[in-house]
Amino acid sequence: HPFSSCPDFVVRSAAMKQRLLFLGPPGAGKGTQAQQLAESQGLLHLSTGDLLRAEVAAGTDLGKEAEAVMARGELVSDALVLAIVRSRLQAHTGGWLLDGFPRNVAQADALAQLLEELDQQIEVVVLMELDDAVLVQRLLGRGRADDNEAVIRHRLEVYRQQTEPLIAYYRERGLLQSVEAAGTVEAIAERIRGVLG
Ligand code: AP5
Numbered sequence: 001h002p003f004s005s006c007p008d009f010v011v012r013s014a015a016m017k018q019r020l021l022f023l024g025p026p027g028a029g030k031g032t033q034a035q036q037l038a039e040s041q042g043l044l045h046l047s048t049g050d051l052l053r054a055e056v057a058a059g060t061d062l063g064k065e066a067e068a069v070m071a072r073g074e075l076v077s078d079a080l081v082l083a084i085v086r087s088r089l090q091a092h093t094g095g096w097l098l099d100g101f102p103r104n105v106a107q108a109d110a111l112a113q114l115l116e117e118l119d120q121q122i123e124v125v126v127l128m129e130l131d132d133a134v135l136v137q138r139l140l141g142r143g144r145a146d147d148n149e150a151v152i153r154h155r156l157e158v159y160r161q162q163t164e165p166l167i168a169y170y171r172e173r174g175l176l177q178s179v180e181a182a183g184t185v186e187a188i189a190e191r192i193r194g195v196l197g
């Protein structure tokens with residue numbers, strides 16, 4: 001067997017999925033889990049929210065365009081977000097973990113087209129599920145610029161209307177795996193590893 005001389009962990013990490021999406025409502029813990037997993041697996045962690053906040057902080061034209069929209073808890077334009085994702089994925093050869101993108105069906109279709117161009121495929125979509133009451137508590141505890149109660153409620157509404165249709169979208173494509181996102185960070189990480197094996 002070609003792996004017979006390898007330690008067990010090498011075989012297992014070689015089998016672990018390398019092209020992932022994290023899907024779920026604001027506050028589900030996508031960023032927390034994605035950062036840890038990407039680091040331990042050597043994946044590119046691509047969070048469109050983090051990249052947009054970096055543009056805002058740097059005061060770029062893109063950041064100026066996005067800032068007010070983000071403060072309201074609405075989605076910035078598909079074209080703007082797609083340009084960011086396209087440039088990062090084109091410049092990268094290894095595995096990746098997309099966090100907070102795609103956010104609607106148009107973005108999901110555009111991603112599918114981009115990946116076809118790059119001859120790559122999504123291997124799994126991890127859906128992180130959590131009750132609204134816990135989401136709101138987590139976000140109020142964090143206190144990012146868009147973490148006040150009214151904007152959090154609006155982000156949840158935008159999620160239900162625009163992002164939730166992606167659950168059926170990826171389920172139909174046989175890619176969806178749901179993970180209960182309550183409990184400790186480590187317990188959730190363990191559940192996620194369980195669906196990536
Ligand atoms: P984005 O940055 O993606 O924010 P979000 O979807 O609202 O989600 P969050 O980042 O708030 O939550 P998360 O699931 O990552 O949770 P986290 O790990 O941080 O988007 C922000 C804005 O950017 C959007 O509103 C939009 O305007 C724009 N945008 C971004 N992407 C876009 C796109 N593709 N298209 C258009 N617009 C886009 O955890 C939350 C808190 O809980 C933290 O304090 C964390 O420490 C804590 N926590 C995590 N896990 C646990 C746990 N197990 N127990 C207790 N606390 C925990």
Ligand code: MG
Pocket residue numbers: 030031032047049100
């Ligand atoms: Mg996040």
